[in-house]
Each structure stands twice: as C-alpha cells, then as structure tokens.
Amino acid sequence: MRWWSTRCLKTSDVNAGLCPAPRQRRRLWKPFVWGSRGRLAPCGCGQSPRFKAFQFLEQPGDRSGGVSGLVLAGRIMLTVEDRDMLLEAGDSFRFVSLRPHRFMNAHDGESRVLWVNCAMPAGGLRGSGESGMYGRLARLRLRWYARVGRDLLARYWQWALLATLLVPGAPIVAPFLRFAELLGMAVAPGPGMAGHALLAVVIDLVAVLWVLPQRRALLGGAFMGYVATLPVPRHVRLGVGATMLVVANGPLLLAAGLAAARIASQAEGMYLAGCFLVVLGLAGVAQYAALSRRLVVLGGVGIGDLLLAAGLDAPSAPGRWGLAGAALACAVAVAGFGERLAVAGGRWRRLRAGRAVVRDRAGIVVPAVRVQWGILADRPVLSVLRIGAAVALAFGVARLVALFDFDSRAVPTLIVAVAVIGLLLAGLYRTLSEAHRAAAGYLASLPLPPRYWPLRDTGFLMLVNLVPLAVLLRPQGRLGGSLLAVLAGLAVAGQALLVLLRWPVLHGGRHRLVLSLLLAAGWSGAAMAAVSR
Known part of the structure; x- marks a missing residue:
C-alpha cells in the first residue's frame, strides 16, 4: 500500500506551490480513513493546506496506467497536455495518466467528480520494464x-530556402553535398595534423549550428x-535524447552516408571508416x-579532435588506432562527468555568492538598453x-573595396553592403517586439510614455548598426576629401533605411x-x- 497526493504535472505549478516537491511526496501525508468526501491533509512544508489526500491499494509491481472519471455535479476544467476541456455534470473522461494533466473547479459552487485510477500490471504500457518506458x-x-518543428519551419522557411540557394550547386541539396565533401576531407590523407584538426572543429561547429535552432523542439518542453x-532511469533518458538527435540530424546523416560510401572505396578503408565514426561521435557529443x-x-570534444588529427598522421598502425580510440573515449568521458561537474560548479558558485559582495551596476547602463541586451x-x-553576419559582411566588403583600389565599383558595392546589413539587423525588430508583447500586461502597469519601446528599440538597433558601418566605412574614410562627405551621407542613409525597415x-x-x-532595393537604387549625380 502506498500514499500519494493529487499531483499537478506541470513544472510551473510545482514552482508556484500547487503541488509538493518530489522528495516530499512520500512523507507529506498522514494516513486517514477513506470517505465519501476528501479531507484536507496537514501540510508541514509551509504551503497552503488545500491538498486532498487519497489512499490507494495496489498490487506488487502495479504502476500508473489510465485515468477515468465522471462529473457527478457542477463543472470542472480538465487540462490534458495543452488541451482544455470544460466538463459538466454527466460528462466523462479517460486518458493515460502519464500525460501531463490538471483540473480545476469551474463552477460557482461545489463540483463532485468520480475519479478512477487504473493501475497497470507489472510490465508497463505497451511493453515490459524499461523498454515500455x-x-x-x-x-x-x-x-x-x-x-514545434513544424511551427519553426512555417515561420522561418524563407530564410532556410534563401540559405540553401546561396550555396553554389544544385538548389536545396547543395549544402548537404558540401557537408559530405567536408566529412570526407576530415579523414582523407594529405591535410596534415593542423588541417585535420581544423576540419574536425568546423564539422563540430556545423553540427552545433544545425541543432541550436531546434533546441526547444529537442528538449521536450515543460513536460x-x-x-x-x-x-x-538515466540511461533511458539518454537513449531517448540520442533518438531525438538522430531524428533531428536526418539530413546530415544522409550526407554522412554519401561520405561513408566514398571512404569505404579508398585504401585503408577500415581505419578511415573507424576515424569517420569517431568524427561523427565527436560531433554528436558537441x-x-x-x-x-x-x-x-566542448573542451573534451576539442581534445578529441586533436587526438584524432594526431592519429591520422601517426606513422604506426597501433598508434593510429590507439589515438583514434582515445579521441572518442575522451569526449565520452567528459560528457559522462559533465553533469557531475555542473552540479559541483553550481555548489561552488552558490558558496562563492554567499561570501561575495554584490555590486549594483544599474546606474552604469540605461535600463532600456539592459532589457534589450537581455532579450537578445x-x-x-x-x-x-x-x-555576426552583418559584421562579417562589413569586413569582407571592406577588403573587397580595398582590392578594387576604390575605383568606380567601390561606391555601388558599399551601397549594396549597407542595404544587406540593414536587412540583417532589421530582423531583430521582431525579436524585441515579441518579447515586449509577452510582457505587455506588466508593461501596461508601468508609468511609461506612449511608444516608449518602439522608439527605444529603433534607437538600440541604430546603435548596433554603428558597429558594421564603422567597420565598412572607416578604411575608406582615411582617403579624406569629398569622399568623406559621401561616406558620411551613406552612413546616415543606412540608418534611415534601418528605421524604415521596421x-x-x-x-x-x-x-x-x-x-x-523591395524597400532595400528601392533605397539602393535611389542611393x-x-x-552618380
């Protein structure tokens, strides 16, 4: 026989005090006799004593299975995952208890519900033991x-399509073909130790940039x-996480399959195939x-890349295999102890915070700018x-104009670069606006003047725009003369374009x-x- 409380299954409810902490569930309630009405259980954890305790009789090995119920009187709001259902007297419900759920009385008076918990026999749901879990x-x-992935793709499909079209080659598939070539070069003989290490780091960076936009979808949300x-069990959670990574990396794994087919046909195919698997493993750990x-x-991944590069250039076969195995073992070992190191680091930071004197720097930076930097x-x-793309573009165009020796092609190139930089930074308007919209209720209670955040967001992005404009126009401004006036006018016009793009x-x-x-193209033509006049 076990004692359980009525559980609200959302993390926000736990933090808000609507259900007890996990470690307190077994020792929170005191036994009582089951009756027709629920009793308030004494709460010793300082929370409001509005919990109802229930007594369950379970056989050995039973576990949570299904929930069924019938509304006898009144009206309740039942939430299962993200679906809200308003149930009145006579309505019934049924769902699997492992799904996040909660309920509330949506009636002016009392509501009575017949709630039935169905225990599953030992073996779990649709399987046995940990496999079913x-x-x-x-x-x-x-x-x-x-x-979440569908919503993300529907929101940013234009940028994804544009990114694939910018890569030379066949549309859509060109980036993945280039990635397959990069994977093949990472284990091919010839680049040397430094070249192999650089290629391995680039592959890790590409893999990380591929999954970071999918982070919210991969982490599973509040559930x-x-x-x-x-x-x-921890290995079950890690197995599910590995499965999610395999699904998210589907297109990259297809490119890896193309690279593996080419590597298998080369000499020393067995060793190169092993190194290829090590490269993929290091990218997965990253x-x-x-x-x-x-x-x-990531430090362990970097050490693994260096060991792999050293193994590819080692003269003896045992040394090559040993270094390749050590590369993968290093990354896996660091990943295995990463959680313990994070916990230890958290304890050390809390201890240090208790001894340190906190310095208030609120007066150094304008509050609006601090909020905007926090949003980004x-x-x-x-x-x-x-x-980063705006600054990198500014550096590249400045170098290109220097190669032109500032001839007739320089000014049109600078104008197009300023327009593209404005387009890149203008997307941050939406990021800032969505954050302000999420806090609209709180912001409405503050004594702020009209259009407070629109004006400050525009000024903030103009401040950010000064960095790529300075990188782009400063080398050309050293020439002086009438060119300096042209560049100053171009900088002012670039800021005006950023304002109009809002x-x-x-x-x-x-x-x-x-x-x-269209607006950027019209601005470029006018400039x-x-x-030319």
Whole structure:
C-alpha cells in the first residue's frame, strides 16, 4: 500500500506551490480513513493546506496506467497536455495518466467528480520494464518535436530556402553535398595534423549550428520538467535524447552516408571508416554539450579532435588506432562527468555568492538598453547569427573595396553592403517586439510614455548598426576629401533605411521578407542615383 497526493504535472505549478516537491511526496501525508468526501491533509512544508489526500491499494509491481472519471455535479476544467476541456455534470473522461494533466473547479459552487485510477500490471504500457518506458517517452518527445518543428519551419522557411540557394550547386541539396565533401576531407590523407584538426572543429561547429535552432523542439518542453520527477532511469533518458538527435540530424546523416560510401572505396578503408565514426561521435557529443549548455564538454570534444588529427598522421598502425580510440573515449568521458561537474560548479558558485559582495551596476547602463541586451541574450543563436553576419559582411566588403583600389565599383558595392546589413539587423525588430508583447500586461502597469519601446528599440538597433558601418566605412574614410562627405551621407542613409525597415518587418505579415527586399532595393537604387549625380 502506498500514499500519494493529487499531483499537478506541470513544472510551473510545482514552482508556484500547487503541488509538493518530489522528495516530499512520500512523507507529506498522514494516513486517514477513506470517505465519501476528501479531507484536507496537514501540510508541514509551509504551503497552503488545500491538498486532498487519497489512499490507494495496489498490487506488487502495479504502476500508473489510465485515468477515468465522471462529473457527478457542477463543472470542472480538465487540462490534458495543452488541451482544455470544460466538463459538466454527466460528462466523462479517460486518458493515460502519464500525460501531463490538471483540473480545476469551474463552477460557482461545489463540483463532485468520480475519479478512477487504473493501475497497470507489472510490465508497463505497451511493453515490459524499461523498454515500455522508453517507447512511451520517445513517442511523446517525437510528437512534441514534430509540432514545434513544424511551427519553426512555417515561420522561418524563407530564410532556410534563401540559405540553401546561396550555396553554389544544385538548389536545396547543395549544402548537404558540401557537408559530405567536408566529412570526407576530415579523414582523407594529405591535410596534415593542423588541417585535420581544423576540419574536425568546423564539422563540430556545423553540427552545433544545425541543432541550436531546434533546441526547444529537442528538449521536450515543460513536460520534461515533470519527467525529471519520475523514477526514469538515466540511461533511458539518454537513449531517448540520442533518438531525438538522430531524428533531428536526418539530413546530415544522409550526407554522412554519401561520405561513408566514398571512404569505404579508398585504401585503408577500415581505419578511415573507424576515424569517420569517431568524427561523427565527436560531433554528436558537441551537439549534446550545446543543447545541455555544458561548455566543459566542448573542451573534451576539442581534445578529441586533436587526438584524432594526431592519429591520422601517426606513422604506426597501433598508434593510429590507439589515438583514434582515445579521441572518442575522451569526449565520452567528459560528457559522462559533465553533469557531475555542473552540479559541483553550481555548489561552488552558490558558496562563492554567499561570501561575495554584490555590486549594483544599474546606474552604469540605461535600463532600456539592459532589457534589450537581455532579450537578445535569451535568443543567442538568432542574435549572434544576425549581428555576426552583418559584421562579417562589413569586413569582407571592406577588403573587397580595398582590392578594387576604390575605383568606380567601390561606391555601388558599399551601397549594396549597407542595404544587406540593414536587412540583417532589421530582423531583430521582431525579436524585441515579441518579447515586449509577452510582457505587455506588466508593461501596461508601468508609468511609461506612449511608444516608449518602439522608439527605444529603433534607437538600440541604430546603435548596433554603428558597429558594421564603422567597420565598412572607416578604411575608406582615411582617403579624406569629398569622399568623406559621401561616406558620411551613406552612413546616415543606412540608418534611415534601418528605421524604415521596421514597418515591413513588424506589419508585413507573411510578405515581410518580400516587402523588406523591395524597400532595400528601392533605397539602393535611389542611393546610386544620388551618388552618380
């Protein structure tokens, strides 16, 4: 016989005090006699004593199975996962108890519900033991991944299509063919130790950039907070996580298959195939480190890349095989101890925070700028890609104009570069606006003037735009003379373009990309016409 409380299965409810902490569930309730009405159980953890305790009689090996119920009187709101159902007297319900669920009384008076818990025999759901637990958890994670991935693709399909078209070669498939060539070069003889190490690092970086936009879909959402409170073995959770990575890396694995077919036909195919598997394993560990935000694991991946590069250039066969095995073992070992290191690091930080004196720097930076930087920091992938691409483009175009020796091609090239930089940074308008919209209720309670955040977001992005503009125009400004006035006018016009791009980005709907491109093209044409005069 076991004692259990009525459990709310959402992490936010646990944090809000709506259900007891996992370690308190067994020792929180005191026994009582089952009656027609629930009794309030004494709560010794300082929370409000509004929990109802129930007594269950279970056979050895029984576990949670299904939930059935009938509303006898009143009205309740039943939430299963993300679906809300308003049930009145006479309505019944049934669902699997492993699905996150909660309920509330939606009636003015009392509501009476006949609630039946069905215990599954030993063996679990649709399977036996841990295999059934793995299957159920994997299906739920895959369902969440499909839903979030579909929404992500529907939202950013224009950028994905544009990225595939920018790679030379056949449309859509060219990036994956180039990745297959990169995988083949990573284990091919010739590049040397430094070349092999660089190629391995580039492959790890590509793999990480592939999964970072899918991080929310791969982590399973708020449901995984509930799974963390269940007695799910660690190897089951790791197995489900590995399955999700395989699904997310489907296109990259197809490219890896093409590379493996080419490697198998070469001399020393067995050794090169082993090194190829080590490269894939290191890339997978790097993805795990990026998704779990355990940067210490990336250090082990870097050491593994160096050992693999040394093994590819080793003269003796035993040394080559030994270094290749040591490369993979190093990354796996660091990944295995990464969780313990993270826990130890958290304890050390808490201990250090208790002894340290906190310095308030609120007066150093304007509060609005601190909020805006915090919004971009919460979305590191998108922010780094946009700002990094703008700065990288500025460096590249500045170098190109220097090669032109500032002839007649220089000014049109600078104008196009300023327009593209504006397009890249204008996408951050939407990131900032969505964050403000999520906190609209709180912001409405503050004594802020009208259009406070739109004006400050525009000024903030103009401030960010100064960095690529300085990188782009500063080398040319050293020439002085009338050219300096042209460059200053181009910088002012570039800031004006960034201001104008706010409208299509926030109000263009599904056509915001097309409208932004048309506006940038019109601005570029007007700027070239003005310079030509």
